[in-house]
Amino acid sequence: xxxxxxxxxxxxxxxxxxxxxxxxxxxxxxxxxxxxxxxxxxxxxxxxxxxxxxxxxxxxxxxxxxxxxxxxxxxxxxxxxxxxxxxxxxxxxxxxxxxxxxxxxxxxxxxxxxxxxxxxxxxxxxxxxxxxxxxxxxxxxxxxxxxxxxxxxxxxxxxxxxxxxxxxxxxxxxxxxxxxxxxxxxxxxx
Ligand code: AMP
Numbered sequence: 388x389x390x391x392x393x394x395x396x397x398x399x400x401x402x403x404x405x406x407x408x409x410x411x412x413x414x415x416x417x418x419x420x421x422x423x424x425x426x427x428x429x430x431x432x433x434x435x436x437x438x439x440x441x442x443x444x445x446x447x448x449x450x451x452x453x454x455x456x457x458x459x460x461x462x463x464x465x466x467x468x469x470x471x472x473x474x475x476x477x478x479x480x481x482x483x484x485x486x487x488x489x490x491x492x493x494x495x496x497x498x499x500x501x502x503x504x505x506x507x508x509x510x511x512x513x514x515x516x517x518x519x520x521x522x523x524x525x526x527x528x529x530x531x532x533x534x535x536x537x538x539x540x541x542x543x544x545x546x547x548x549x550x551x552x553x554x555x556x557x558x559x560x561x562x563x564x565x566x567x568x569x570x571x572x573x574x575x576x577x
Contacts, residue, residue: 389414389468390493391573392475394544395501396536397529398508398515399558400565404501405472407566412573414468417459419452419476444523444532446476446539453483460487468496476540481547498547499569501558505533 389412393401402418409416423441426434433451440447456474459465475481488494503511509529516524523532547553554572558565 388493388496389470389573390488390496391468392471392495392498392547393473393501394498394540394547395558396503396505396508396540397532398512399501399503400511400562401472401501403562404566404569405470407562408569408573409470411570412468412470414470415462415464416470416472417456417465417474418472419456419474420472422455422459423447442522442528444528444535446535449477449479449483452476453480456480457483457487475543476536478542478546481543495547495552497573498544498553499572500544500547500553500555501565501569502555503558507559508533 391408391412391414393405395401402420405416405418420441423434423437427438427441428434433455436451437447439445446452452474456471460469475484485494509526512524512529513526515521516529523529544553556565556568556572
């Protein structure tokens with residue numbers, strides 16, 4: 388059983404690394420950002436609600452995100468563990484997750500805190516914007532998302548640090564190097 392959270396600023400490589408970690412540990416990868424982008428593309432009621440927040444780089448309100456994520460975690464494939472990418476992003480979300488897992492008996496095993504310099508983050512995000520055409524990867528929106536990260540999500544890192552389950556991982560360098568660092572952090576907790 389592995390219940391893992393990836394936390395880090397936009398552009399830290401959470402999605403890229405999560406795609407590999409989910410395969411090597413055979414656990415479902417749950418990206419709330421992907422869930423929102425799918426809902427927006429599909430024009431679902433939740434997508435319509437979330438669109439303005441996602442496009443501007445603001446956080447979708449906690450009630451919406453928490454409901455969506457806890458519903459996903461109740462699916463049977465999460466019984467063997469999961470990799471959460473992009474959730475929780477606020478202390479309210481972290482508390483909601485904690486209570487849910489406590490009721491089910493258990494908790495989070497490890498929080499991987501991916502760290503990358505701000506200049507490198509902006510460069511990576513602008514590049515991703517050019518390649519993938521993501522609406523929220525423009526310079527002004529990127530700056531806003533980094534501010535939102537500092538204000539809302541950094542405290543979540545402190546929350547898990549106090550719980551003694553946070554591993555700081557250097558997210559700079561090539562993909563294989565970062566992947567090896569993350570795998571080491573996961574395996575050393577076994
Ligand atoms: P991401 O792909 O993780 O960078 O997420 C893209 C966007 O989806 C964010 O900028 C938010 O607008 C929204 N989002 C994703 N996860 C969350 C979350 N846990 N809480 C609030 N908003 C979220």
